[in-house]
Amino acid sequence: MGDYYDIDDILAEEDFVPVQFHKAVNGVKIDESSERGFVEQDSKAELPFWLARGLHLQQAISIKVPACFNRNTRLEIEADAGSVDLRSRCSYFYEFGCKVAPYCDKSIGLLVSYAFKARYKEVLYKAHTKAFAAASKIMTFLTKEETNLYEAAQSSMAAFRKWRMGGPRLQRASILGRKRKPAE
Amino acid sequence: MAGQSGSQLSLFTPDEVEFVAEDELVEIVPNLRMDSLNFICGDYGPFYPQIAIQVPLWLALALKKRGKCTIRPPQWMSIENLTQVLEGERESHAFQTLPFHYVEISRLLFDRARDDIPDVYMVRSLVEDIRDVRFHKVETNLENFTNSSLVLQWKNMAAMEVNIIRAFSGRALQAFYRHENEQAVPDLDRTQDRQPQNLNDRPRVCRSFCCIPIFPLHHWIDKIVFISCLLDYCPTIVFLWRAYCLFVVPLQRNLRPR
Numbered sequence: 001m002g003d004y005y006d007i008d009d010i011l012a013e014e015d016f017v018p019v020q021f022h023k024a025v026n027g028v029k030i031d032e033s034s035e036r037g038f039v040e041q042d043s044k045a046e047l048p049f050w051l052a053r054g055l056h057l058q059q060a061i062s063i064k065v066p067a068c069f070n071r072n073t074r075l076e077i078e079a080d081a082g083s084v085d086l087r088s089r090c091s092y093f094y095e096f097g098c099k100v101a102p103y104c105d106k107s108i109g110l111l112v113s114y115a116f117k118a119r120y121k122e123v124l125y126k127a128h129t130k131a132f133a134a135a136s137k138i139m140t141f142l143t144k145e146e147t148n149l150y151e152a153a154q155s156s157m158a159a160f161r162k163w164r165m166g167g168p169r170l171q172r173a174s175i176l177g178r179k180r181k182p183a184e
Numbered sequence: 185m186a187g188q189s190g191s192q193l194s195l196f197t198p199d200e201v202e203f204v205a206e207d208e209l210v211e212i213v214p215n216l217r218m219d220s221l222n223f224i225c226g227d228y229g230p231f232y233p234q235i236a237i238q239v240p241l242w243l244a245l246a247l248k249k250r251g252k253c254t255i256r257p258p259q260w261m262s263i264e265n266l267t268q269v270l271e272g273e274r275e276s277h278a279f280q281t282l283p284f285h286y287v288e289i290s291r292l293l294f295d296r297a298r299d300d301i302p303d304v305y306m307v308r309s310l311v312e313d314i315r316d317v318r319f320h321k322v323e324t325n326l327e328n329f330t331n332s333s334l335v336l337q338w339k340n341m342a343a344m345e346v347n348i349i350r351a352f353s354g355r356a357l358q359a360f361y362r363h364e365n366e367q368a369v370p371d372l373d374r375t376q377d378r379q380p381q382n383l384n385d386r387p388r389v390c391r392s393f394c395c396i397p398i399f400p401l402h403h404w405i406d407k408i409v410f411i412s413c414l415l416d417y418c419p420t421i422v423f424l425w426r427a428y429c430l431f432v433v434p435l436q437r438n439l440r441p442r
Contacts, residue, residue: 098362113363120356125326127352128319145359152351156195160348163198166295 008144012092013050015068017100019061020044049099056103063103068093069111077115082122085141086115093143119146127153201347202292205285206242213237214253241289245296255297258283261290263303266310273317277324279340287315287344318342322349329356 025039039045047055055061068090076084086093097112123138127150130138135154139147207225213236220229221243228239236256239247247253259265260283272280283289290311298304322345325338 094359094363109363116359116363120329121327124356125323125329128323128326128348149352149355149359152355153349156348156351160198160344163202164291166291 008092008095011144012095013053013099014048015066015090015092015096016046017049017052017066017104018044018064019047019052019055020064021061023060025060049096053099053103063100065104065108066090066096066100069097069100069105069108074111077111077118081115081118083141084115086143086146087141091144094145124149124153128157130154195351196347198344198347201285201343202288205288205343206240206245206292208241208283208285208289209238210241210244210258210289211236211238211256212244212247212253213256214247216252241292245292248297248300255293255300257293257297257301257307258289260286261293261301261307261311263306263310266307266314270310270314270317273314273321277321279318279321279338281340282314282342285343286311287342319345319348326353326356329353329360 021039021041021043024041028039047061052061052063056063073084073089090096094112094116097108101107101109101112123142124146127135135150139150142150213234214231215233216231217233218229218231220227220231225240228243229237231237244253244255248255260269269280269282290308293301294304294308301307318341322338322341326349
């Protein structure tokens with residue numbers, strides 16, 4: 001499921017999920033609007049996922065489907081997955097979907113898998129040969145994971161082109177290139 | 185160090201792949217007389233003028249640089265062969281048979297031994313065309329990642345082509361695998377322990393030895409310790425056995441009614 005210390009894992013769990021409390025909770029102030037220091041039973045709130053999961057294991061809350069997997073997004077993905085701007089919805093769309101799916105809705109797993117396959121077929125597999133101008137346009141709506149893939153392809157292709165052009169095999173160290181000032 | 189140029193996956197830079205490619209044998213015609221050279225990788229020589237000999241490419245290039253030999257272009261680098269390979273590449277979906285390091289060898293020879301290759305411009309343009317067609321096929325194959333299972337087999341790919349798509353395809357395959365797994369086994373209990381999945385093949389030490397019998401088995405002791413040492417079990421278990429044998433067993437023996 002990812003390492004405990006992996007920064008991407010930590011950031012993927014930062015997104016908010018809507019929850020509903022089953023028990024009344026004392027001593028916390030979750031909503032900024034409420035002045036009282038506790039949360040009533042059956043009230044709704046938004047919590048970060050790492051907190052929601054811990055509370056779910058204690059059966060204090062139930063997790064609802066987050067906003068980035070709602071019906072609108074599903075329709076857009078089914079229509080044309082390659083041009084949906086997933087980054088504005090959720091930077092870690094796939095990771096987050098994989099984590100949330102066991103708790104609220106198993107079909108999120110299918111949605112995430114379908115979205116990835118469709119986007120891969122349309123956008124990502126061309127990553128090696130895309131020109132730079134087109135690439136910068138596409139990268140604005142890729143999620144973090146897809147950007148990872150894309151940049152790996154681009155950098156390896158750039159390294160290959162640089163190698164093909166040739167150049168000296170031994171490179172002069174940059175520190176030697178500086179002119180020395182005469183010691184006063 | 186080779187293989188350390190990437191951040192997460194082990195990646196090779198094109199220079200490293202070229203370095204590995206220089207081990208291939210090529211034929212040279214030396215113009216000097218020299219005793220045989222003894223290297224770790226083998227012995228080459230003795231060198232007689234105008235007698236062809238097979239040496240590794242790095243040695244050939246070093247000799248060429250000093251003007252001590254001329255390099256004969258390899259068999260596959262003739263115009264007829266390359267034209268045939270190009271036709272084959274354009275017609276079929278499979279990759280044609282080419283040496284594994286053809287990109288690097290051809291580039292090195294073009295750079296350093298240009299005058300030894302007949303019709304160098306024609307050969308160069310043919311190799312470039314072949315490379316373009318093959319890479320286009322690689323891309324088309326990449327598109328079909330989703331339809332196949334987790335094991336892919338593409339025959340006759342060259343080293344440089346593999347290197348270009350190594351980072352990308354490794355990560356893409358990992359992502360596909362993770363999504364397939366999520367679909368197949370979504371269960372809540374997995375999130376409770378934070379250990380990584382079986383994506384990496386970590387050998388699992390069998391812990392079936394943990395059920396230590398309570399009653400003393402003196403005649404089994406040495407056998408168990410011997411077996412556990414053989415199979416590289418956790419030394420703690422061995423230590424516990426020895427402690428058990430040394431301290432607990434005599435006590436039990438004393439307590440047993442005579």
